[in-house]
Amino acid sequence: MILLKLAYKSLLNRRASVLLTLLTIAISVMLLLSIERVRVDAKSSFSNTISSTDLIVGARTGDIQLLLSSVFRIGHNNNGVSWQSYQYISEQRGVKWSIPISLGDSHKGHAVLGTTLDYFNHYRFAKKQPLSFSQGRAYNAVNQVVLGSDVANKLGYTLNQQVVISHGMGNTSFHHHDDNPFTIVGILKPTGTPVDKTLHIPLAAIELIHGGHSAKHDEHDEHDEHDEHEHGHNHDHPQNLAHELVGHPQQITAFLMGFDSPLYTLQIRRNINQYKPEALLAIMPTVTLKELWEMLAIVEKILLLFSVVVVIISLLGMLTTLLANLSQRRRELAILRSVGARPWQLFTLISIESLLTTLLGCVLGCVLFYALMFGGAGYLQSHAGISINIAMLSYYELTLIGVIMAAGFIIGLIPATRAYFYSLSDGMSIKI
Template structure:
């Protein structure tokens, strides 16, 4: 009891250096937890991007390139898949569903994806979760758009707004399709995947914004150009999503049974009329993460080094403090404190410092999560969960505390061997 009181008073007496030690520990705990959280969440965000899709088909290119462009909206594919090939392949036995997607347009830097209503029923992410609507519903007319949650948040759109889609990627595109505004009819719930950053329009509208008309609607479109028939033309479009472009970027497929996957994939890769490529997203996602794994390893290394440096910093401070405290310890010895009591005192002090440091570190960590979480979500696409400390994180903190405690035993041992004659002879 007296030892605890002495430790407390002595720590208070050395406020400045104790505060710095605390801060070092707190910051390293915060960094370790943050880096680890980013590492873990990056991995899960990544593998949660797509789920339940057996095969992605696009023009022949690299596996990873096809995955990046079709799922992550990164990069372009110059070639597409012709509508005939799409229909041919998806009519094969065993195909349960298919989602055609057409990319290449953007709205204020956000990707625009042309697709069919199947997208909203069959697209899955994370653990086979379906997309769901936060507000509104799927598009039912050619000039309607469904927004990903982040698009709606970031650009401040609400249901009923009219927006203009530009041709090509990037928000500096000069070629806006002012004549074809789209009406927001639905906003999806957040998924933590690229879907959040996507505007979904009917596939039939893709050719429309490119100045042309859906292949099977050429006549209607001509009508639309006459002012006096505008109302009529719009009415026509409203109930009509059956149009399709000549070409799509890629399509996703699900099969009756996974057993079909390899066979259909072989058929696609050997398809004569067009050079196509079918990839299994789960396999390619793993490959892609394998490439990124070096980043993961570096992050892990960083965490370890951060902790090591702060522990060494703590040891330095403790040892420096100890030589200053030699007199204090000697006084305690002279009033009757036994060596083991000094040992307990010093190790208790470092444990206390460590404990408070870890607590402050956790507080800083949550502060960082609250302030930095949305930034990470919007800039790196990593959805950060703000939750209680996980078992893994608690283990990390435990490891740090144990390491700190062990390091604290070094000065404690030195204190143990400080001789009593120290206290009797020091003359200051």
């Protein structure tokens, strides 16, 4: 206890240099924990984007490309799936549900997804959580739209406002469908997935808006024109969007499937990949996500290596500071020897100082880590779709801190050893 108290007083006496060392260690610990937490939560967020979906089917392309385009709205597929193929496959034995999706349009940089009401009934994220509404309801007419939470918050939209869909993905729009505005009837609750950044419109509206129809006529005109053009679309005379959710596009981007049994999943996946009328690809999202993270493993290792290097540099900085101060403390060591301190006690004193410095640096680093997580969680959620779990340190994170503590103690043995030999050579004489 006496040595511990003496070490504490010694650190206070040199608080300027000790504070700089503490900040260096704290920042390195904060970076290490932050990178590890973001890495784990990013992986979890990606894995939680889609749940309870057994197969994703699209045009034949790469597994990861199909997953990224259909689920994460990253990239696009050059080809689609014909409606006839979708109907045929979705009617196979063992298919519990299917969700057709059509991409290719956007609104102010946000993806527009055409789908059916089955999307709101069967789509699951995280641990089989269903989609739910914070305001409004699902659409029941083709001129209505349901917004993700981020779209509504970022653009300041509310219910009953009208939005115009543009052809083209991302911020590049080649044509605005000004004659077919959509009325906002629902806003979804946040999910931490690409759903939050998506506008959802009825699948029946995709073919209609691309056919040049207008949604600005009254119901009477709608019935008159429906009678006149019952079996086709007249592009010279605009027709308003029908109020019933009927119709479908000739092609869709992809479709999601759920099955009654895993056995049906494997069987139908094989049949789809060998489907002769059309070149299709069926992927299992959980397997493809695992492949994606295996590809990104090198990035994880680089991030971990970067944070480890920062920790090593901070510990070496502590070593440099201790060694620099030690040459100035030979008078102090001689005085301690003169009052009865033994060499091994001086060795222990310096070791305790380095251990206390490392411990306080780790504690301060944890405080900075949680401050950063609280401050940056919202940004990561809205801009990267990464849901940060602000919880107690995990076993692995505590292990990392333990390793840093052990490394700090080992590094502290170097100046402690030098202090030991200084005390032997100097004895009780005071040397400067």
